[in-house]
Structures are given as structure tokens and as C-alpha cells.
Amino acid sequence: MATPNEKLAASLSMLKGLRDQGITVFQASAHPELTRVHRERLVKANFLKAIIPGWYLPNNPTDGDGDSTHWYANMEAFVAAYATARFGRDWEVNPDLSLLRHSGYTSVGKQIVIHALKANNQLLQLPHGCSVFLYQVKRGTLAMRRTTSPTGLVLISVAEALVRVGPVFFERQPLAAQIVLRQVDLTDLIAALLAGGHSVISGRMSGALRAVGRAGDADQLIATLKAAGYVVTEVNPFEKPLAHIAGRLDESPYVQRIKAMWASMRELVVDRFANIPRGAPTDVDALIRDISARYVADAYHSLSIEGYRVSAALIEKIRAGDWSPLTNPEDRQTQEAMAAKGYEETHKRVRALIARVVENSENAVDALRKDFFQWYVTLFSPSVAAGILKPEDLAGYRNSQVFIRHALHVPLSPEAVRQCMPTLFELLAAEEHPGVRAVLGHFIFVFIHPYMDGNGRLSRFLMNALLTTGGYLWTIVTVQSRKQYLEALEQASTYGNIVPFADLICGLVEAQAAQPLERITQRPESGDWTAPPTAKGAP
Structure with missing residues (x-):
């Protein structure tokens, strides 16, 4: 007699066969092979959820009842x-x-x-x-x-x-x-x-x-x-003047949407930066020392926003070169260690770019355009070294659709990603205000979501490269502001309201510029920076 586990395995095999045919939702009457016994067994094990009577959706059993992503x-x-x-x-x-x-x-x-x-x-x-x-x-x-x-x-x-x-x-x-x-x-x-x-x-x-x-x-x-004999009285149905969209009329609607969002949002961001002082980044050594001093805090907060459990000890271990996936099985298997190692190597690369731009008076966007793709490669190279990712996973932009946990915004299709990433750099190059470049560059990058993973970390690196080369300080998006941060991105992406995101980023720029560096980089009173376990799904 089959055991309960064997029976569930048989039901899962039946479900997999339907999924392999490309079927994502099931009408029970249309699939007699998915019998009532199979359905009840899969529903009980949380591998299948009822949508309405007679219709079912495959489910990840680890998702909670309130998880709307799937x-x-x-x-x-x-x-x-x-x-x-x-x-x-x-x-x-x-x-x-x-x-x-x-x-x-x-x-x-x-x-x-x-x-x-x-x-x-x-x-x-x-x-x-x-x-x-x-x-x-x-x-x-x-x-x-x-x-x-x-x-x-x-x-x-x-x-x-x-x-x-x-x-x-x-x-x-x-x-x-x-x-x-x-x-x-x-x-x-x-x-x-x-x-x-x-x-x-x-x-x-x-x-x-x-x-x-x-x-x-x-x-x-x-x-x-x-x-043709009709009387036509012309009426403009738009209540307000429209944002200017440059380019051809027949351009991709995704490209046009991004251009229009930038045009309509930029003045709001300019206004928010109006009272934030900025300097001229001329002392390269002082700037890089300041950025380096913020590294541990920045890595902790950025990785924690993504849902990784990281500590100051782990970050310091990696910075000291004590991380070795080839010789230490624990390092090879620790996802947090790989994430932190990739972050540390990418942070170095970003610092080097900032130094070149400031020291040689290079155009920041031109330098970014040449170097940015390597940031993604550097971020995930440790996962390849550890054998978790295949080398071809570093090839470039994603080839499948992704979704953001708990968000109504759906990132662009893979085809649209390839249309819109060049447009993002064109908009950055045409923008004169460094604060606008940083805030809207961050937002539009997340809106496009060009990679399967790492979009949040890369967008914050992008933002800070543009802030620091534009005369502002490296600014940490703190894990304490995670909820506000994700909600602000959702407001901008789904409803076109950039104000909450601009307020959050500018508020962090102001607050951290006004604080002593020791205050920004000190550990919490608990003595450890280990983040609470949270579901991944940050942008």
C-alpha cells in the first residue's frame, strides 16, 4: 500500500505534467486526469489553491496566505x-x-x-x-x-x-x-x-x-x-499640458512611457533638492575615504533590504579576505557569504569609477555606460565560483519575466528591457541636475528591472555613483526605511507618483549629511547588525 508521501508524489507528478504543457491555471472539468483525489491531496498540501469553484492555481507551499505575488x-x-x-x-x-x-x-x-x-x-x-x-x-x-x-x-x-x-x-x-x-x-x-x-x-x-x-x-x-458630411467641433480632452516625449511617434510604448515619466517627474525632484547643499567633489582621496568608511554600514543595510541575514562580523571577514569557497565548505554553501562577497567586490569597482570620474573630470554618465554591465557580473561572480550559478548566468539581461513580491507593478518584458536600457542612459546623459540623475536613475532602473536578481543593489550603487560625482555624499538607504522605500517605489511605478520616493531619498541625503560619520557607521545598541529574517522581494 502506498504511503502518504508516495501518494503526494504521484499527485505532484500529475500536476507537473500539466505545468510542462504550459498550463498555468486549471479548470477541473477540462483536465479529468487531475482527479478529485489528486486535487484534494494537492490543496491540503498547499501545492494547489482554489481560485473560484472548479478553477485552481498551482501554489508554492512556502507562501503564506497573505502572499499575493503568485x-x-x-x-x-x-x-x-x-x-x-x-x-x-x-x-x-x-x-x-x-x-x-x-x-x-x-x-x-x-x-x-x-x-x-x-x-x-x-x-x-x-x-x-x-x-x-x-x-x-x-x-x-x-x-x-x-x-x-x-x-x-x-x-x-x-x-x-x-x-x-x-x-x-x-x-x-x-x-x-x-x-x-x-x-x-x-x-x-x-x-x-x-x-x-x-x-x-x-x-x-x-x-x-x-x-x-x-x-x-x-x-x-x-x-x-x-x-463625409459630419460637423466636427474640435475639443482638447486633456485637462493639463502633457509632458514632452522626445523621439519618433512609432517608438516602443515602453520607451515613450519612460521618457514621459522622466519629463513629468524631474521638476518635482529638482524642487526637493532645492535646499540640499552640495559641493564640488575635487579631493578624490577624501571622497574615497569617506565612501570606504561607510562600506560596512552600507553593505549591511543594502543586503538586509534584500532579505539576507548578514552581520558585521561576516562583512568584515569578507573584507579581510577570509572568505574562500574553494577551501571552506561553509563559505561555499552560505548564500549570505556569497552575497556579501559580491557586494564587497562591486563596491570596490564603484569606488574606482567614482575616483576616475572625479580625478580626471570625466563625464559620469559616459563612464557609467562603459562600466555598468560589469557591476552585475562582479556582483554575482562569487556565486559562479561557488558553483551555485552557471557561468552563462552572467551573460546579461534576463530572458524571462519576473515579478516583485507584494507589488502591483510588473517589470517590463525581456524584449522591452532591451529597448529601454539604452533609453535610461540617454536620459541620464541629457539630464543636467545630479540629484535628478540619482533619484530618477534609481527609480527607472528598478522600473525596468533588467536582471533576474540584484536590481535593488545595483540601483543603489547607480544612485550613489551619481550622487557622489555630483557633489553629494554617499547615502545609505537604511533597512529601517525598507517598508517606506518599497511603498514609495510602488507609488512611482504603478501610480506615477514620484513624490514619496523623492522625499525618502532626499530626506536620507539631508539626514546623513548632517550627522557625524561615526554616527552613521556605528553599530546598533544590540552590538550586532544581523537583519531579521524577511522574505526577499525588494526591487
């Missing part, structure tokens, strides 16, 4: 699978969400509206406060042209969604509206307007096109509609 990563896949199972091809998401996705907005929408012919105006409650509303539409009202998102959602084409969306969209989502208006094909837009006889909406579209810099296209739209 659900957020799979919510849209569930909605798409559920809608397809129930409505076949006769469904699509509402025009608002269609335009958000077309504009490069990646954050999770906790409430999704589905338009379907056979819907019943039902609100379906989902885990973690999410929901989907099934809105019934009349035959003939589904979009003529549609696309499918990477998660399976059926999106209305840009032109048809612009015609269908209400004027409030331009007030609440001006950035998304600006991006899709820059990329919409004028012929498709005019065809959608003529097909529906939309004279009022034509006035809104002509005003919107003119507002985003397409004056010639706005004139052509008006002329065409008037030739």
Missing part, C-alpha cells in the same frame, strides 16, 4: 482562460484596459471588465481583493480588430478603443492616452470614426491628436470627416 503573476492568465472557457471567442477586455496595455502600462489591474455577448453583468470576486465584471454587450458591438496580450487577454485595437473610450480616460490616464495617440494609425482611426458616425468623438480625437503634436493629422481628420 496570484498577481497569474491573475490575467486566469481571467483569459475563464473568459475563453465561458464565452469562446466572443469576449474582450474593456477599451480602458486595452489602451493601458497598448501604452506599455504593465501593473496589475485588480478590477478587470470583460465585454462578452453572453455575459450576465455579474461581479466575480477573486483572491486578494481582485474581481472581474462580466459586462453583457449587444451583438455587433465587439471590436472588428483585436490583439492578444502575452497573458491571453483579448485587447481592442488602438483605433477602436480610442473611439470607444470615454472622455474621463484622458483625464485619469493622460500618459497612456498620449502614448497611444502618438502611435495610432490615422487611417484606422478615421475608418473607426466613419464606421460609427461619431462626429462628437471626432472632435475629441482631433483635439487630442493636436495636443500630442500631430497637428497635421488633426487637420486631415477634420477635413475627411467634413467631406
Whole structure:
């Protein structure tokens, strides 16, 4: 007779077979091989969670009940699978969400509206406060042209969604509206307007096109509609002037979004730096001594933010060269030691770059552009030396999707990462204010999330390289501010609100500049800097 462990192993084998087919959510009736016995066994062992009756999601058994990360990563896949199972091809998401996705907005929408012919105006409650509303539409009202998102959602084409969306969209989502208006094909837009006889909406579209810099296209739209017998009164639907987006109209929406965020956020950051004094970094030796003196505290706080359990003794051991994964099995197996060793080696590299920039009056961004990729390699080389990572893991930008624990913001796709990283360095090079370069450089880097791991540490190295070469002191983001730090990044990423993040970073710059170095680098009263165990998932 099989033991309980053998029975669970058999159920896990069945689940693995389904996962190997690329299935991420399961409708029980569609997979008879996943029998009731298998399902009950997997649910009890926390390898499977019920979403709604009859639908299940594979689960990491170590995740707590309040951990939303896995659900957020799979919510849209569930909605798409559920809608397809129930409505076949006769469904699509509402025009608002269609335009958000077309504009490069990646954050999770906790409430999704589905338009379907056979819907019943039902609100379906989902885990973690999410929901989907099934809105019934009349035959003939589904979009003529549609696309499918990477998660399976059926999106209305840009032109048809612009015609269908209400004027409030331009007030609440001006950035998304600006991006899709820059990329919409004028012929498709005019065809959608003529097909529906939309004279009022034509006035809104002509005003919107003119507002985003397409004056010639706005004139052509008006002329065409008037030739077809419509009266068009132009109206600008945007409440406020739009942020300037440089570059081609047909650039990647992700690139356009990053450029627009930078343009709209920079003045807020400039204002926050207005009363923070800065000097001219000319004494290279003094600057490097100051940065080196902060190293142990900086390493402790930065690694602790990431969830590593590190102590001052471990950091000092590594700095003294007593870490040897080839001869000491304990060092070879200790993840904390590898993380701290990588941090120490990268810190050296960053210090060397800062010294070169200041001593030779180099352009900081040009120097960063040449050296930055090696920071990632240096950060994770100890893991390769210890045999935990393969050498090819150091190749470069990630090739798969990642998600941030407890965050609605979803980092960019691997393809978009490769489009946006050059844009980040272009924005850094064009920016004159060193404080803006540091704060927005940090934020945009985390927003893109180019690597599978290490993004938080690298973003803080980037920030401090730009602060110190710009005349400010090396500033430690403390583990005590971790919650505020992550929440501020989420506000900026998902809601476009940079103020909390700018306030936090500038507040730390001010506070640490006003304190004696001994105060910043001293250990807590406990005598040890061992961080409390926390789940990883910092940016």
C-alpha cells in the first residue's frame, strides 16, 4: 500500500505534467486526469489553491496566505482562460484596459471588465481583493480588430478603443492616452470614426491628436470627416499640458512611457533638492575615504533590504579576505557569504569609477555606460565560483519575466528591457541636475528591472555613483526605511507618483549629511547588525 508521501508524489507528478504543457491555471472539468483525489491531496498540501469553484492555481507551499505575488503573476492568465472557457471567442477586455496595455502600462489591474455577448453583468470576486465584471454587450458591438496580450487577454485595437473610450480616460490616464495617440494609425482611426458616425468623438480625437503634436493629422481628420458630411467641433480632452516625449511617434510604448515619466517627474525632484547643499567633489582621496568608511554600514543595510541575514562580523571577514569557497565548505554553501562577497567586490569597482570620474573630470554618465554591465557580473561572480550559478548566468539581461513580491507593478518584458536600457542612459546623459540623475536613475532602473536578481543593489550603487560625482555624499538607504522605500517605489511605478520616493531619498541625503560619520557607521545598541529574517522581494 502506498504511503502518504508516495501518494503526494504521484499527485505532484500529475500536476507537473500539466505545468510542462504550459498550463498555468486549471479548470477541473477540462483536465479529468487531475482527479478529485489528486486535487484534494494537492490543496491540503498547499501545492494547489482554489481560485473560484472548479478553477485552481498551482501554489508554492512556502507562501503564506497573505502572499499575493503568485496570484498577481497569474491573475490575467486566469481571467483569459475563464473568459475563453465561458464565452469562446466572443469576449474582450474593456477599451480602458486595452489602451493601458497598448501604452506599455504593465501593473496589475485588480478590477478587470470583460465585454462578452453572453455575459450576465455579474461581479466575480477573486483572491486578494481582485474581481472581474462580466459586462453583457449587444451583438455587433465587439471590436472588428483585436490583439492578444502575452497573458491571453483579448485587447481592442488602438483605433477602436480610442473611439470607444470615454472622455474621463484622458483625464485619469493622460500618459497612456498620449502614448497611444502618438502611435495610432490615422487611417484606422478615421475608418473607426466613419464606421460609427461619431462626429462628437471626432472632435475629441482631433483635439487630442493636436495636443500630442500631430497637428497635421488633426487637420486631415477634420477635413475627411467634413467631406463625409459630419460637423466636427474640435475639443482638447486633456485637462493639463502633457509632458514632452522626445523621439519618433512609432517608438516602443515602453520607451515613450519612460521618457514621459522622466519629463513629468524631474521638476518635482529638482524642487526637493532645492535646499540640499552640495559641493564640488575635487579631493578624490577624501571622497574615497569617506565612501570606504561607510562600506560596512552600507553593505549591511543594502543586503538586509534584500532579505539576507548578514552581520558585521561576516562583512568584515569578507573584507579581510577570509572568505574562500574553494577551501571552506561553509563559505561555499552560505548564500549570505556569497552575497556579501559580491557586494564587497562591486563596491570596490564603484569606488574606482567614482575616483576616475572625479580625478580626471570625466563625464559620469559616459563612464557609467562603459562600466555598468560589469557591476552585475562582479556582483554575482562569487556565486559562479561557488558553483551555485552557471557561468552563462552572467551573460546579461534576463530572458524571462519576473515579478516583485507584494507589488502591483510588473517589470517590463525581456524584449522591452532591451529597448529601454539604452533609453535610461540617454536620459541620464541629457539630464543636467545630479540629484535628478540619482533619484530618477534609481527609480527607472528598478522600473525596468533588467536582471533576474540584484536590481535593488545595483540601483543603489547607480544612485550613489551619481550622487557622489555630483557633489553629494554617499547615502545609505537604511533597512529601517525598507517598508517606506518599497511603498514609495510602488507609488512611482504603478501610480506615477514620484513624490514619496523623492522625499525618502532626499530626506536620507539631508539626514546623513548632517550627522557625524561615526554616527552613521556605528553599530546598533544590540552590538550586532544581523537583519531579521524577511522574505526577499525588494526591487
